[in-house]
Amino acid sequence: TFQALEKAVYPRLLKNRKSDAPIRIWVPGCSTGEEVYSIAMSLLDYLGNRANSYRIQIFGTDINEEAIKKARLGKYVRDIAPDVGRARLGRYFVKTDEGYQISKAVRELCVFAKHDAGSDPPFSRLDLLSCRNLLIYLGPALQRRLISLFHYTLNAGGYLVLGTAETISDFSELFAPVDRKHKIYAKKSTVMRPRFEFAPGAVREPVLPEMPARGLPTRSEFEQQKEAADLLILNQYAPSAVLVNENFEILHFRGHTGPYLEPSPGVASLNLLKMAREGLLMSLRSSLEIARKKNVVARKESVRVEADGAPRFVNLHVAPVKVPGSKQRTLLVVFEDVTPPERAKAGAHARKQGPASDSSEQISSLKHELATAKAYLQSVIEGQEASNEELRSLNEEILSTNEELQSTTEELETANEELQSANEELTTLNEELQHRNQEISLANNDILNLLSSMNLSIVILDRDSRIRRLTPIAQKLLNLIPADIGRPLTDIRLGLDVLNLDQMITEVMETIRPKQLEIQDREGRWYSLQVRPYITAENKIDGAVVVLLDIHDLRQRTAELGQRTAELGQSNDRMQEELLLRRQAEDKFRILFESAPEAILIADANGKIALVNAKTEQLFGYRREELIGNPVDVLVPERFREPHASYRAGYSAEPVARPMGKGRELAGRRKDGSEFSVEISLNPIQTREGLLISSSITDISERLRVAQQAQQGAVLEERNRLARDVHDTLAQGLIGILLQLDAAEDAIDKRPEELRERLASASRLARANLEDARRSVLALRPEDQEPANLIHSLEHFVQSVRTARREKIEFSVQGTPRRLTSEAEENLLRMAQEGLNNAIKHSGATKIRVELIFAPSEVRLRVVDNGKGFSLESPGNGGFGMTSLRERATQIGAQLEIKSSAGKGTRIEISV
Numbered sequence: 001t002f003q004a005l006e007k008a009v010y011p012r013l014l015k016n017r018k019s020d021a022p023i024r025i026w027v028p029g030c031s032t033g034e035e036v037y038s039i040a041m042s043l044l045d046y047l048g049n050r051a052n053s054y055r056i057q058i059f060g061t062d063i064n065e066e067a068i069k070k071a072r073l074g075k076y077v078r079d080i081a082p083d084v085g086r087a088r089l090g091r092y093f094v095k096t097d098e099g100y101q102i103s104k105a106v107r108e109l110c111v112f113a114k115h116d117a118g119s120d121p122p123f124s125r126l127d128l129l130s131c132r133n134l135l136i137y138l139g140p141a142l143q144r145r146l147i148s149l150f151h152y153t154l155n156a157g158g159y160l161v162l163g164t165a166e167t168i169s170d171f172s173e174l175f176a177p178v179d180r181k182h183k184i185y186a187k188k189s190t191v192m193r194p195r196f197e198f199a200p201g202a203v204r205e206p207v208l209p210e211m212p213a214r215g216l217p218t219r220s221e222f223e224q225q226k227e228a229a230d231l232l233i234l235n236q237y238a239p240s241a242v243l244v245n246e247n248f249e250i251l252h253f254r255g256h257t258g259p260y261l262e263p264s265p266g267v268a269s270l271n272l273l274k275m276a277r278e279g280l281l282m283s284l285r286s287s288l289e290i291a292r293k294k295n296v297v298a299r300k301e302s303v304r305v306e307a308d309g310a311p312r313f314v315n316l317h318v319a320p321v322k323v324p325g326s327k328q329r330t331l332l333v334v335f336e337d338v339t340p341p342e343r344a345k346a347g348a349h350a351r352k353q354g355p356a357s358d359s360s361e362q363i364s365s366l367k368h369e370l371a372t373a374k375a376y377l378q379s380v381i382e383g384q385e386a387s388n389e390e391l392r393s394l395n396e397e398i399l400s401t402n403e404e405l406q407s408t409t410e411e412l413e414t415a416n417e418e419l420q421s422a423n424e425e426l427t428t429l430n431e432e433l434q435h436r437n438q439e440i441s442l443a444n445n446d447i448l449n450l451l452s453s454m455n456l457s458i459v460i461l462d463r464d465s466r467i468r469r470l471t472p473i474a475q476k477l478l479n480l481i482p483a484d485i486g487r488p489l490t491d492i493r494l495g496l497d498v499l500n501l502d503q504m505i506t507e508v509m510e511t512i513r514p515k516q517l518e519i520q521d522r523e524g525r526w527y528s529l530q531v532r533p534y535i536t537a538e539n540k541i542d543g544a545v546v547v548l549l550d551i552h553d554l555r556q557r558t559a560e561l562g563q564r565t566a567e568l569g570q571s572n573d574r575m576q577e578e579l580l581l582r583r584q585a586e587d588k589f590r591i592l593f594e595s596a597p598e599a600i601l602i603a604d605a606n607g608k609i610a611l612v613n614a615k616t617e618q619l620f621g622y623r624r625e626e627l628i629g630n631p632v633d634v635l636v637p638e639r640f641r642e643p644h645a646s647y648r649a650g651y652s653a654e655p656v657a658r659p660m661g662k663g664r665e666l667a668g669r670r671k672d673g674s675e676f677s678v679e680i681s682l683n684p685i686q687t688r689e690g691l692l693i694s695s696s697i698t699d700i701s702e703r704l705r706v707a708q709q710a711q712q713g714a715v716l717e718e719r720n721r722l723a724r725d726v727h728d729t730l731a732q733g734l735i736g737i738l739l740q741l742d743a744a745e746d747a748i749d750k751r752p753e754e755l756r757e758r759l760a761s762a763s764r765l766a767r768a769n770l771e772d773a774r775r776s777v778l779a780l781r782p783e784d785q786e787p788a789n790l791i792h793s794l795e796h797f798v799q800s801v802r803t804a805r806r807e808k809i810e811f812s813v814q815g816t817p818r819r820l821t822s823e824a825e826e827n828l829l830r831m832a833q834e835g836l837n838n839a840i841k842h843s844g845a846t847k848i849r850v851e852l853i854f855a856p857s858e859v860r861l862r863v864v865d866n867g868k869g870f871s872l873e874s875p876g877n878g879g880f881g882m883t884s885l886r887e888r889a890t891q892i893g894a895q896l897e898i899k900s901s902a903g904k905g906t907r908i909e910i911s912v
Contacts, residue, residue: 001132001161002042004182009159010046013127014054022055024126026153028117029134030060033071036110037102039130041092044106059123059428061115071112072435074102104537113428118142121420122153129154132183133163147171153421154187161185241334243321248272248288251330259307260314260335272333278306283316284333291318291331302338313338457548460534465489465505468543477527477548489546496521496548498529505544508533512541518551526552599697605652605690607632607645619699621671632695637669643819650856655684655691668697677701679893790825791817791852794832798850801836808847809836815854824912827888828861834884835863835908843867843906858911866905885910 013023023043027036040058044051062068077099081089093100118138129150135143150160151174160175162168162183168175175185240255250270261275269275276284280303287298300316317334447469451458457474459467465488470480479495490502496519498504504515514532521527528551534543593600599616603609609632612624620627620635627634632648633641668678679700685692791813798811820828832850839848845867853860882898885908889896892912900906 001182001184002038004179004184005039005042005128005161006046008178009128009184010043012157013159014047017054019053020055022057023128024123025056025058025128025130026123026126027058027060027130028062028115029131030062030067030071030112031064032067033060033074033110033112034076035130035132036060036071036112037074037092037106039128040106040109041088044092045088056109058110059425060110060112061117061428062112063114063116065114068112068114071110072107074107076100076102111428111432113431115424115428117146117149121417121424122149123425124153124418124421125155126153126158127155128159128161130161131163131166132161133165135166136163144170147174151175151187152417156187156189158187159184160187239334239336241332242272244272244288244331244333246292246329246331248331250275257335259312259337260305279303279311280305280314280316284318287316287318288331288333291320292329295320459489459546460543461489461505461546462534462543463509463541465502465544474548496527496529504531505546508544509541525550526555596696601627601632601635601695601697602685603632603693603695605693607648610692616697619670619697620668626671635668637667637675640667646818647857651682651693652691654857655693656857657681657683668699677704679703790820790828793825793829794850794852797829797833798836801840810847810849811851812849813852813854817854818859820859820912821892824892824894827892827894828859828910828912831885831888831908831910832861832863839863839865839867839906843869845905860912861910863908864905869900869902869904869906871900871902 017023025039025043027039030036036058040056043056047054060068060071062071075096075098080100084093089100092103092106094103117134131146131150135146138146147168148171151171154160159178160168162185164183166183168185174188176188178184178186238255240257240260242250242254242257242261243252244250248271250272260277260280261272262277264274272288273281273285283300283303287300290296290298297317297319299318302313303316305312305314315336315338317332317336319332319334321330321332323330451469451471454471455473456471457477458469458471459474459478459480460469462468467480467485467487467489470478470485474480475482477495480492484492489505498517498519504517507513508515508531512533512535514530516531517529519527519529528549530547530549532545532547533541534545536542593611593613596613596615599619600613601609601616602611609627609630612627616622616627617624622634633644636644666678666680667675669675677700679698681696683694683696685694795811798809802809836848836850839845843865845865848863848865851860851862851864853862885898886896888894889910894910894912897909897911898906899909
């Protein structure tokens with residue numbers, strides 16, 4: 001429909017339209033205003049840049065007051081966006097918290113009012129009337145009435161828009177179809193003038209203010225006497241007269257007119273001809289006609305009048321009365337009596353002549369009357385003919401006047417209807433004006449409260465630099481008072497000295513460019529003076545706004561900031577130097593890192609590889625791009641990945657620099673899947689991003705080969721040690737037994753007690769040698785251990801020693817047991833046996849304690865006794881057993897710590 005309006009209606013409405021002729025549109029039954037605003041947006045879209053050249057008035061009416069209030073606000077929910085379109089939404093709407101609101105420019109084109117289209121006077125002189133989907137809810141009689149009403153309200157060439165379900169088939173003589181699909185019709189010119197009855201409106205009488213009474217000017221005594229004399233002359237000596245209008249109706253009596261006039265019987269009348277006495281009528285009528293038609297003084301002399309049965313003679317004078325500026329014609333009729341003495345002398349003379357003279361006089365009188373009657377009759381005939389002609393002319397004029405009167409009556413009715421419509425329109429505009437006055441009042445209150453609550457110094461000036469508004473802070477700061485409103489700001493001595501303030505304000509209003517100046521008050525406090533143009537909603541410059549901002553603290557802080565900036569600059573220079581040194585150090589580190597003979601790998605606490613050097617690429621066969629970001633487990637054989645993850649978690653909990661996997665078999669896995677033995681040392685690196693672990697990896701395959709050869713040499717050493725042990729223990733013991741047996745043989749007959757003692761001693765020596773033999777055998781025989789059965793082997797060995805020697809030996813395990821390599825477990829077992837044997841044989845201890853401790857990052861074995869101890873610095877101490885301990889610790893990469901002193905016992909600790 002709106003596209004049809006833009007295509008078929010708007011071009012015709014705007015064709016040859018004068019700029020001062022408003023475009024008037026009415027939407028009855030507008031509800032909440034969607035139809036009104038849609039027509040407004042459609043018309044504005046069509047006009048484009050020409051919209052400001054036309055005056056647009058769109059009236060929206062409805063009988064629902066609440067709907068009208070919502071329409072005035074123009075607020076709608078967010079769901080309208082798809083129906084309106086993005087372009088119109090951005091051009092004609094403002095986004096709010098609830099949804100969207102019609103822009104103020106569009107709302108000002110639309111006037112909403114409560115109105116009943118069926119009973120209230122309509123809007124008139126309309127160009128377009130949109131009544132879509134209203135008639136379908138009304139009865140046939142009301143529909144016919146409204147269609148006729150719409151025809152009346154539209155201008156010639158106006159347009160009517162109906163809903164798709166509505167029609168004007170019964171009023172085809174009033175409207176012609178323009179677009180049948182969209183139900184758009186044009187008004188037809190017709191002579192039919194329908195009559196409408198509207199609800200009567202209250203007519204208000206104009207109320208005029210009471211004017212004070214003005215006193216009459218006082219007159220002098222001479223003027224009063226003169227007026228009294230004039231009245232005396234008029235009343236006593238002036239002839240009788242009457243003032244009549246052009247219809248011979250008496251307007252005023254002057255003097256004694258009774259002898260000439262008397263009321264006629266019947267309906268009371270002041271017509272002069274009806275009141276004339278006998279004998280006066282014909283002369284009076286002819287004189288009146290002459291004076292009226294010819295506008296001259298008419299005279300009749302010696303007219304006989306019968307008054308109370310006695311004849312009287314009177315001279316008639318009929319004169320037109322001329323009043324400057326008056327359109328009313330009046331005639332003055334004067335009755336002048338003939339002098340009675342003259343008539344008396346004439347009567348006496350006639351009586352002396354006798355009867356003949358009386359007859360002669362009577363004949364003369366009759367002749368005179370006859371001549372007068374003839375003259376009067378002739379004048380009557382002429383007057384009658386003239387009257388007939390005038391009557392014919394008047395009849396034609398009356399007919400014409402009647403037609404004009406009918407036309408005038410119709411025009412008056414039309415004017416009356418238009419007046420009612422205009423009155424209704426004025427009422428609507430008055431309501432809208434009241435509504436806008438309320439909005440202006442609210443806005444004014446908001447501005448007053450805003451200015452009074454703002455902690456800023458603001459002065460608003462008009463075009464003449466006169467103060468329009470100001471804030472309380474401005475009053476205090478600029479030494480102003482409320483009475484200064486309306487005075488030029490430049491004429492007031494302000495609390496601050498501002499040079500060329502008037503010139504500054506003038507330049508801002510002329511150039512529309514804000515100006516800013518920093519000034520200082522008499523106390524040395526700094527302020528920022530800003531002058532901005534005062535721009536109205538119509539984008540016009542209507543003054544200036546002067547704002548004073550307290551920037552004293554800001555300047556101080558700026559100075560402090562400048563000082564700190566300088567300090568930061570110096571710090572930045574130092575940081576640049578440090579950064580340069582760090583970059584140099586990084587370059588050195590990169591050179592050392594890349595040229596290191598060992599493979600170096602840096603990973604985070606989760607095992608993700610962050611950095612590798614060239615040696616790592618060479619050792620494992622990966623390119624560094626393939627390693628960085630991947631878990632370090634890719635470099636570990638699959639069978640070791642689970643314990644490696646456990647070990648890595650334990651190390652992350654206690655990150656200290658140490659070798660990795662002491663006493664454990666460590667192996668690396670190349671990209672091609674081959675494995676090789678490695679030795680790893682770990683170093684924690686604390687960074688801002690968290691813990692990093694640096695691993696130094698060395699291929700020890702060649703070292704292990706050399707170590708294996710050394711182990712074979714150690715076997716020979718062990719055999720030599722065993723030979724010494726057999727020589728020192730079993731051989732010496734057997735020699736002692738033989739000596740005891742020889743002594744017993746000598747004493748078998750002579751000394752029985754000595755014999756028993758020698759046998760007992762030999763028995764003890766035999767048992768001791770047997771225990772030494774068993775211990776040596778146990779030490780030489782490798783036990784078939786399970787990989788994770790170190791605890792069981794130690795416990796079994798301690799129990800066997802405890803049973804054989806009846807020594808007090810304790811064994812304990814601390815921490816959570818876990819697997820070690822078979823090599824590490826075997827060497828730990830041998831080192832425990834060596835330490836326990838040394839304690840039993842050489843320390844003379846009464847209490848021995850063996851401890852196996854599983855810490856998160858290492859395993860510790862301790863053998864502690866309370867024996868006699870020995871000095872570590874004395875040469876020769878430790879013997880073959882200590883050498884064996886050191887060799888085994890070196891073999892598995894363990895740390896050996898021996899603490900002993902004379903009389904305080906010995907403590908051996910192995911950490912792997």
